[in-house]
Amino acid sequence: xxxxxAGPTLAEFIAAQSVxxxxxxxxxxxxxxxxxxxxxxxxxxxCENLQRTGAYKVRGAYNRMSKLTDEERALGVVAxxxxxxxxxxxxxxxxLGIHATIFMPIGVALPKLLATRAYDADVVLGGxxxxxxxxxxxxxxxxxxxxxxxxxxxxxxIAGQGTVGLEIxxxxxxxxxxxxxxxxxGLIAGVASAMKQRAAEAGRTLRVIGVQxxxxxxxxxxxxxxxxxxxxxxxxxxxxxxxxxxxxxxFQIIKDTVDEIVTVSDDDIARALLMLIERAKLVAEPxxxxxxxxxxxxxxxTSGPTTVIVSGGNxxxxxxxxxxxxxxxxSGRYLHIRIPLPDRPGQLARVSEIVxxxxxxxxxxxxxxxGVGLQIxxxxxxxxxxxxxxxxxxxxxxxxxxxxxEPRSEV
Numbered sequence: 001x002x003x004x005x006a007g008p009t010l011a012e013f014i015a016a017q018s019v020x021x022x023x024x025x026x027x028x029x030x031x032x033x034x035x036x037x038x039x040x041x042x043x044x045x046x047c048e049n050l051q052r053t054g055a056y057k058v059r060g061a062y063n064r065m066s067k068l069t070d071e072e073r074a075l076g077v078v079a080x081x082x083x084x085x086x087x088x089x090x091x092x093x094x095x096l097g098i099h100a101t102i103f104m105p106i107g108v109a110l111p112k113l114l115a116t117r118a119y120d121a122d123v124v125l126g127g128x129x130x131x132x133x134x135x136x137x138x139x140x141x142x143x144x145x146x147x148x149x150x151x152x153x154x155x156x157x158i159a160g161q162g163t164v165g166l167e168i169x170x171x172x173x174x175x176x177x178x179x180x181x182x183x184x185x186g187l188i189a190g191v192a193s194a195m196k197q198r199a200a201e202a203g204r205t206l207r208v209i210g211v212q213x214x215x216x217x218x219x220x221x222x223x224x225x226x227x228x229x230x231x232x233x234x235x236x237x238x239x240x241x242x243x244x245x246x247x248x249x250x251f252q253i254i255k256d257t258v259d260e261i262v263t264v265s266d267d268d269i270a271r272a273l274l275m276l277i278e279r280a281k282l283v284a285e286p287x288x289x290x291x292x293x294x295x296x297x298x299x300x301x302t303s304g305p306t307t308v309i310v311s312g313g314n315x316x317x318x319x320x321x322x323x324x325x326x327x328x329x330x331s332g333r334y335l336h337i338r339i340p341l342p343d344r345p346g347q348l349a350r351v352s353e354i355v356x357x358x359x360x361x362x363x364x365x366x367x368x369x370x371g372v373g374l375q376i377x378x379x380x381x382x383x384x385x386x387x388x389x390x391x392x393x394x395x396x397x398x399x400x401x402x403x404x405x406e407p408r409s410e411v
Contacts, residue, residue, distance in 0.1 A: 049313025083112025152186025162190030
């Protein structure tokens with residue numbers, strides 16, 4: 001049985017697979033018992049964070065650029081990206097002997113910027129969000145004749161990204177649900193189309209669930225409106241999927257092939273990054289961990305073996321430090337409290353002793369006489385404490401209250 005969908009045919013996805021193999025590796029699939037316990041079914045993670053350039057993007061970029069004529073290659077290529085597409089285009093261009101110019105938003109993660117330059121691309125920084133860099137790249141293409149390589153809204157790019165789905169089909173033969181992060185939609189459009197065409201051919205059913213950041217969720221209102229809709233993006237750590245408007249072709253494919261789209265918060269994503277480090281020993285970027293975040297946040301319901309795509313691993317070390325701290329807070333393992341105290345010797349030592357008796361660890365203390373609402377005879381103690389989780393945090397608070405203190409938790 002075959003099905004007719006917008007975008008690439010199954011034959012085109014299969015053809016792209018042999019092309020993409022010249023530059024991309026078949027990434028591993030790792031079992032996650034922890035996520036499996038949450039869903040109640042086996043869960044595997046497709047580790048595109050371990051791909052060359054640290055993300056799946058090189059697949060679509062190389063597939064598109066491999067089809068350029070000699071005359072087009074001589075003109076060079078131009079792209080816009082928050083980082084991963086930039087690296088994919090830069091590497092593909094180097095491998096194909098094409099000059100690349102990449103427009104990136106100001107504030108792009110340093111590892112992504114340095115890696116793009118390391119692949120011999122010219123990098124131009126401009127704009128605060130992706131769409132501003134995208135406009136600049138398109139204007140550059142008009143002025144210079146350089147061939148614009150879209151990050152997601154292109155037939156050949158989608159065919160290249162869909163090779164992730166073909167690999168999952170072979171690596172996880174019994175998969176029933178696939179969870180995919182969504183930005184502009186190129187990855188999920190390719191994966192959903194390729195895998196659903198495979199499933200139809202095999203007489204099987206398959207569910208595909210997309211995940212967006214709640215701060216940049218353009219697809220739910222677009223699906224409701226029946227056409228791509230532009231939204232206002234709010235600040236999010238998931239810059240790799242912060243796209244204000246769905247691509248036209250990805251949207252057409254997604255509305256026909258994706259079964260459900262859910263959203264996750266920055267706190268959900270931070271928890272997911274922490275879980276991936278601690279439980280799976282994997283480093284992911286915030287956008288790449290969106291699918292895992294949806295599982296941890298209870299947004300996913302499945303009835304059988306599930307694969308979640310970890311789509312990228314390019315994260316700045318400084319951001320990782322902040323995200324880990326945020327993840328600890330979101331997981332209830334980092335407690336920030338304020339305690340009004342009598343202004344007399346020994347109070348700080350007593351509070352520290354109570355916390356230590358509960359086997360919690362004080363990591364930062366601020367002692368001030370200038371807290372709002374304090375009596376003249378009082379001081380305020382601001383304490384940051386590491387705990388083992390929400391129950392342990394409540395145990396610390398209860399111990400302090402039992403000793404007559406009035407701690408106010410701000411987490």
